[in-house]
Amino acid sequence: METLNEVALPYAEWQPTKETIHRYLQIVGKLRLAVSPRRNHWWNVPFHVTASGITTRPMGRDPVFAIDFDFIDHRLIVATNHGSRSSFSLQGLSVAEFHDALVHAMLAVGADPFPILLSRPFDLPDSDRQFRVDDEHRSYDPSAAATYWRVLADVNILLEEFCGRYSGKTSPVHHFWHTFDIAATRFSDAIVEHGGGVDPVTREAYSREVMSSGLWFGDAETPEPAFYAYTSPEPNGLSDQALPDGANWRPRGGEHLAVFPLSAAQRTGDVRTAALEFWEVAYRAGAMLANWDIDRLSCPDGVTDPLLRISIASTAAPLRASRS
Incomplete structure (x- = not known):
């Protein structure tokens, strides 16, 4: 099985599959938005990575249910806390057929599909067309879908490691169905005031100073997966x-996004180290300019206990010496 050091996911080759899966995810994501308990900064809405795909996590009330995408067996599974279960194959389905199959699967387990019956894509070119009539998007390459999931799974672990290095408020590592990326966000306590002209989604997501790190799967302008990072609000001089070599700042809606293509990280021979260094450098750049207390918020090896830190350091020193 390919690792992040070897994987290739050229945008042009898997774009039709990506566009289909993206709409599958939005249908399920809109359901998650409608029936999950609300969390600060919309943390209740994205998907989480599993050992075979992604999950909504439990939601609803009676029954409580979860929806899982399995990108190994290429199925969608709806399961309830009552023990009911329904599933169907993802292969060969148009978005309209996926929508209908999901509605029937939910009815079969006693869950209410009403929130998605008339739903439409969010921030996609066909946002004026309901999912239930989309027969255009129907490509599903199992190999590309599996590769997409493996990238998600590997980057999920990298982001978990990166999150462990920060002792402040940190989001879960989650996969966003609207922008089709995987990310985690560090927060400060500084409140950000938004004017009334800012939409409520943005106001909630960015109600505090944040620094986000993640990976997205490319678009026409960046036709390959790429690691990214940004600070919001962006402090003066960030760009x-x-x-690190191979990374650059790119304009993004009046601000800037630090971008590090996966291919550039692969050229280092060690994607894990390269990605963690990129995220750390971008974080420190924003934290320094925004006057975050970098040292106080640091959490080496995921440990805040000062006595345990001393123990880890004293154990690691002889090991480093023996290897030198």
Whole structure:
């Protein structure tokens, strides 16, 4: 099985599959938005990575149910806390057929499909067309779908490691169905005031100073997966800060996004180390300019206990010496 050091997911080759899966995810994601208990910064809405795909996590009330995408067996599974279960194959389905199959699967387990019956894509070119009549998007390459999931799974672990290095408020690692990326966000306590002209989704997501890190799967302008990072609100001078070789700052809606293509990380021979360094450098650039207390918020090896830190350091020192 390919690792992040070897995987290739050229945008042009898997774009039709990506566009179909993206709409599958939006249908289920809109259901998650409608029936999950609300969390700060919309943390209740995205998907989480599993050992075979992604999950909504439990939601609803009676029954409580979850929806899982299995990208190994290429099935969608709806399961309840009552023991009911219904599933169907993802292969060969148009978005309209997926929509209908999901509605029937939910009815079969006693869950209410009403929130998605008239739903439409969010921030996609066909946002004026209901999912239930979309017969255009129907490509599903199992190999590409499996590769997409393996990238998600590997980057999920990298982001978990990166999150462990920060002791402040941190989001879960989650997969966003609207932008089709996987990310985690570090927060400060600084409140950000937004004017009334800012939409409520943005106001909630960015009600505090944040620094986000993640990977997205590319678009026409960046036709390959790429690691990214940004600070919001963006402090003055951020895009002047140095980034690792192969990374650069790119304009993003009046601000800047630090971008590090997966291919550039692969050229280092060690994607894990390269990605973690990129995220750390981008974080420190934003944290320094935004006056975050970097040292106080640091959490080496995921440990805040000062006595345990001393123990880890004293154990690691002889090991480092023996290897040198």
